[in-house]
Amino acid sequence: MSIEKHAESFAAPAVDAQGRRDLIGLSRAELEALMGDVGEPKFRARQLWHWLYHRGERDFAKMSNLSKDFRVRLDEKFFVGRPDIAVSLASKDGTHKWLLEFNDHQKAETVHIPEEDRGTLCVSSQVGCTLTCKFCHTGTQRLVRNLTANEIVGQVMMARDHLGEWPSPPDGRMLSNIVMMGMGEPLYNFDQVAKALKIVMDGEGIAISKRRITLSTAGVVPMIERCGAELGVNLAISLHAVNDELRNEIVPINKKYPIKELMAALENYPGLSNARRITFEYVMLKGVNDSPADARALVKLISKVPAKVNLIPFNPWPGAPFERSTPAAIRDFSDIVFDAGYSSPVRTPRGEDIMAACGQLKSDSVKQRRSDKDRANPAAGEAA
Template structure:
């Protein structure tokens, strides 16, 4: 499937039921153009940027350095949006998961994972996913559409609302890191993801550094270089197998972009060095990819690439065809990779009790649509 076909899966216009346009998701240039359309000087865009993205303000009436007349006109034509929260779940380990409702009724999930020294928000880029990775619950939900930039930025702003982190704090943030590891393949929605992340990284707004943003891909080779050149964020690669035969089965995108092509693209990732390593994600599947031989093959495969390997114990979901590797197998695998000179931490599963762990995200949009059809049929 080409990137062009994925790009054709559009989000609906950012207009509410009253015909007002959402200001969230507009970049600086678009905000300036919009101010010109309504007869306002260019500096108004910078003032609005501050209120929208630095202070997180949603009420035009509270934007005190704007004239009362201008605030009134803003309220007549525009609004400041957020995704709706359909379900709000808190795990016993502090992880928080939101099922978010978008303007067309579709749903995606976002997860906040608090730690002692940071707080990471896992952000979705698509409703559903096209990749059908066999170990991933999201992959069992067909791709519905790409998220627009406002829907991606909106996940970050919604989490900031929940955490009470407005204005944007400089230090001690509970939301300090972003990982594009939620629902969907970010590189199959590159234009919207890139626009959203540039807004998030802007130093006068949400101001999360590119050093604290990681984009995860299953290996959309043609867009890897562009990601590094235009965004400069950290790159994580969902590898999960060390040969094409197995990866074709469990990560089907490998049939289009096999391991050899993927590794060549990664070796040329812009800005790659020992201080900015590629993270290889490797889910540990019992009896499938977790042998000592697999570990040695992995070390050989990534040789020469500044990298670390995140070992992810498989997180089960209803109907999953795999089991988690044993603690002993995971430990032996990690030791082999570590002894070869690569950091190989084992990711601690978080939020399993609310299906918020890696590979468990799946919105209930499909189930709800099916239930609605069943009700209509019964009627």
């Protein structure tokens, strides 16, 4: 599917049963225009922005610096939404995964990973995925549609609600970092992802710095420069192979944008420097891409780009065609990359017991809908 076709795949705007419009996901300019439409001055948008994104307030009646009449009119025309939580799962290691349901009943997953010095939220950009990477569980779910800015920002707002981080704290946050590494390919939904991240980065609201946001792509080459120029966030590349033959097989987008084109785009990524390096993600697949020769080829491949490498032990899922590399193979691979001068940490799998680890996310919307039908009609479920 082309970038243009992806851009057409969205849900309808968020409107509730009363016909009220959701304010979450609107840009500052859109919020100002909306205030003009209801006969209010532009500064009302800034006041609302503070309540929505700094304080996380959902009840207009509690927005105390707005007139009572204005609060009543807001409640008549608008609401402050969140995605519904269909399933909430907590891992024994502290990781939390939510299956979120949107207005059209489609679902996507969001994961919070707490660590000693940070808390990272893994955010989805699509329902399903079109890339069909062979090692990724999400890739087994067909693309349903893109998520809107409303739905992307809503994931962050929901997590903040859960963590009790309103008003937005300046330091010591449990949600300090964002990775666009959930379901979907962010660069196939760039306009909505960019709109959402600009809201998240705004200093008068959620205020998460671009240096704490990482966007991961499998290599949508035409969009890489635009991502750097418009957002300036950290870039991660799902590489996973060092030659076109293997990458064509396990990361099929490589057939469209082969490694040579990808590396050329990365060399020109705006703002790239030794202080701001590109992260290469490399899932370790037993007997497939984990040999010392692969490690040496990886070092050569990334030699022209300020880089670091994240080695990801394969996280199994039902029916997966791969196995995780042995600890010895991962250690030897890491040593070769490290000795060549590149940081090469091995990512510790998190949330494996709730299928929340890297490559395990899948909303399973179709199965959920079937289960709903079975509950409504037990006889049919038993027959199946």
